[in-house]
Amino acid sequence: MSHPERDTRRCIVDAAERFFRDIGYQKTTVADIAKSLRMSPANVYRFFDSKKSINEAVLARFKGELEESLSLIIAEPRSAGSRLREMLMASYRINQARFIDQQRMQEMVCAAMEESWDAILGHIERYDALIGKVVAEGVASGEFRPVDPQAATQCIRTAMIRFQHPLLMAQCARIPGPSAEEMIEFVMAGLEQPKTGA
Template sequence: MDQFRTALLENEHSGQAVNQPERDTRQIIVDTAERFFRDIGYQKTTVADIAKSLRMSPANVYRFFDSKKAINEAVLERYKREQEEAIIAIADQDRPAADRLLEILITSFRLNAARFAGHARMQEMVCAAMEESWDAILAHIERFDAVLRRVVADGTARGEFRAIEPAHATGCIRTAMIRFMHPLLISQCECIPGPSAEEMIAFILSSLEARPERS
């Protein structure tokens, strides 16, 4: 593992971080930390590693982030922001609510699967965040729920979905999709028999669909 750290440090010394002084220093630190977390893992990465790769002192890194935990939160914030911006853009479209909900759920699954499935070191970073930064994780869940709730409410108002309390429906949807959304469960549940993400989404949409009243 020390060989990986040495190689990464050497690569960072020759990279763009020290050659682009116009870039925001906080962003440079986050970029570098993300590469370390991905290549050698969150637990094995030290603030000294990040500082050395940028030819900075650890004290200088601490001017921008008060701890490694804060750096990890910034890395995850980037991921969460990417997902949130994507699903908000979908929710804002002038399309049937069912189409938007389907795309929101499949987009969220694919983004998380691409980033975390089969990447143990990235999952380690998430585990650390869940232990050390639960408030930040909870805030992301609440923002995700707010987008779902808006789409469900719109679908109900348009008569696409059956009459249902949007907050209740949102909680049910998130719970049904947990194995396809949670960065750790995406990998851990892969060998457990069950529906695919697409099949689960189809089931959710079917359960929401408005049906003619029986005479």
Template sequence: MSHPERDTRQSIVDTAERFFRDIGYQKTTVADIAKSLRMSPANVYRFFDSKKSINEAVLARFKGELEEVLSAIEAEPRSAGSRLRDMLLAVHRINQARFTDQHRMQEMVCAAMEESWDAILGHIERLDSILRGVVVQGIANGEFRDIDPVAATRCIRTAMIRFHHPLLMAQCEKMPGPSAEQMIAFIMCGLERPPAE
């Protein structure tokens, strides 16, 4: 069944993302997107009220793909600790693969973080929710210490920022510091309940 309005919105987002990758989101104009789609800029504005809303739609899709990977790991029937390790490593590996060769998309994500776009704030909330779900399960089954899961989740995200934030990943690449695996092991030591003596 065809949904013309949804299909047009999708085409606008697809075209915007292509321009963002090719020339960068700051240089991309609504007129560029409209011309590529053989539409008028006014027609594009029927579907998105501003260029910022197009940017946020591209970013939401970009981040949504990552959230799907994490949700799939969260649902696996295994220990909370092993799932949390894999989730943190997955975020690092996916972002590393995306941003190593896609500097213009890195530029868009960094700007989104600086401008606190709704899409990035929503992504952080969803990321925290997924991580928190695993932390809560680990506390409930005795794998993790009895800690505040909200504070623990925020600490985990903050500890991993060097390995997840596109700008910091690039800036810290040659600086001395732990590997992502070492940082994850350190985080797990802080969470795990020590064995009974």
């Protein structure tokens, strides 16, 4: 079944993402996006009221893909620790592939943080809910220490931020520090129940 309005929105977001990647968010205009689609700027504005809202749609696509990947890991029938390790590594790898050595895409995220903080906060809340679900399951099963899942989730996000925040990933790459794998093991050591001897 055809959905012309949804298809047009997707085409606009596709074109915007290409421009943001090729010439950067600041240099891209709505007129550029419209011209590439053989549309008038007024027609683009029928679907998005500003360049900021187009940027939010591009960001929502990125974050939605990440959240979907984490949701698939959550659904797997294995231990909380195994799933949490994979979720943290998946977050790192997805963001690394999308943003590392991609200065123009980092610029897009900077613009979102300045202009669309509510959209960023929405993603953080959804990310915390996904991580927190696995932490709570681990606590309930006795696999993790009896920690407060919400507080533990916030600590995990803070500990992993240099491996997930697009700008910090680039800046911290030049600063001596642990690898993502080492930091994940450090985080897990703080969560998992100590192994008892035989």
